[in-house]
Amino acid sequence: MDQHRTHWINGKPWTGETAARGDIYNPATGRVAGTVDFAGEIEVGAAVAAAEAALPGWRETSLVKRAAVMFAFRELVRSRQQELAAIITAEHGKVLSDAAGEVARGLEVVDFACGIPHLLRGGYSENVSAGVDAYSIRQPVGVVAGITPFNFPAMVPMWMFPIALACGNTFVLKPSEKDPSASQLLAELLAEAGLPDGAFNVVHGAKEAVDVLLTHPGVRAVSFVGSTPIARYIYETGTAHGKRVQALGGAKNHMVVLPDADLDLAADAAVNAGFGSAGERCMAISALVAVEPVGDELVAKIEQRMASLIVGPGDEEASEMGPLVTRQHRDKVAGYLDSGVAEGATLAVDGRSHPVTGDAADGFWLGPTLLDHVTPEMNCYRDEIFGPVLSVLRARSYAEALQIINANPYGNGTAIFTNDGGAARRFTHEVEVGMVGVNVPIPVPMAFYSFGGWKSSLFGDTHVYGTDGVHFYTRAKAVTSRWLDPSHGGVNLGFPVNQ
Secondary structure: OOOEEOOEEOOEEOOOOOOEEEEEEEOOOOEEEEEEEEOOHHHHHHHHHHHHHHHHHHHOOOHHHHHHHHHHHHHHHHHOHHHHHHHHHHHHOOOHHHHHHHHHHHHHHHHHHOOHHHHOOOEEEEEEEOOEEEEEEEEEOOEEEEEOOOOOOOHHHHHHHHHHHHOOOEEEEEOOOOOOHHHHHHHHHHHHOOOOOOOEEEOOOOHHHHHHHHHOOOOOEEEEEOOHHHHHHHHHHHHHOOOEEEEEOOOOEEEEEOOOOOHHHHHHHHHHHHHHHHHOOOOOEEEEEEEOOOHHHHHHHHHHHHOOOOEOOOOOOOOOEOOOOOHHHHHHHHHHHHHHHHOOOEEEEOHHHOOOOHHHOOOOOOOOEEEEOOOOOOHHHHOOOOOOEEEEEEEOOHHHHHHHHHHOOEEOEEEEEOOOHHHHHHHHHHOOOOEEEEOOOOOOOOOOOOEOOEEOOEEOOOOEOHHHHHHHOEEEEEEEEEOOOHHHOOOOOOOOOOO
């Protein structure tokens, strides 16, 4: 073991005793690489207390000063981007280029938060009644919490805390206990950027830490990204305790390929979107809907590309796909291969036949996998697999493909590949999904828009980051005011003259 991670509370590492710890694994080797302290009521309570103590001063800090802290933080993260990527690769397993890209996408939200003086501009209406003016302002919510998943240990937290902090809130982050180190470095860089002690805190752990955050009276709002069952639990528990909650859940993202599409482009996109980051992305394409007669040709092109993918440790330059995050998760994902075949699917490419040798032989490996002739009744289609398994469904028409997507309980992201602008426009209008790509397989919105799905992919009223993020982390206040003119007999501010 070569590292130990503890909580970051009130501007420094936690020095108190911790009752429980967890192991941190290197997914590429399958070996324990370190330990992490787990928080309970005492540690979470200390983090919330620190955030409450820091709130009055940070809330009253000028918008320009808050923006300056975000600018400084942005430059510090950029200067340490490769180091942060290496930390992510070591604990998550994704390849270095993917980890660096994750940091870059997170920085886009930091860039957006740097514009907070403009984003918090209110509105003003003069003479709404005789001598009466009205205006609106947005004020911070208070202490807010973020509960984030293992698959993006830097990006997803950066979807949340830069905007929350820029809006004048203080923050408690509960990252995944599987890869906790990225959040620790982010906390250190925020402190170096000038954020006051206590304004940003990190507590590690599992369900106990989450439950304390969800029920603590000092926490006013909670942001979450993870699976749908947990998102539902987060939303129901948090709102039952009077908190504002945005809980982003799971996904079953479809990619529709129409007969007129460029099949080489579509095959490239399917491989990139299906197997990047070992499929451990809530925006990964996991279901490809081929509108006949192109199914067989498209599957052949995908198989050809899959054969050349290099699976290996994420810190090796040649690797294009790394391991899964834990052995348990790897085994769960692999189980869908047998169940899919048992239910009638064709195992066109078996990812279990991609061995990795040497020091990494005991890693959590599963190569790219292709299940063909999948139908909506199969478990491999219904469940969010969250691994490198691409399921191919066949549809006889555009209408049938659309029906498959709209009947699915998830509504996170989708894509259509076609050269027909009319078909693409119709699809974007008719599909019941929150984020849509046209010849773009992973349509993650830029930071000045907002990220979030429909149906069972989102619990709450607002999406994350962008304008929705500003609204989530602030409360609106409308003010109506009347000031008497000096002519009503008050102080006369006119130029003095001799009487």
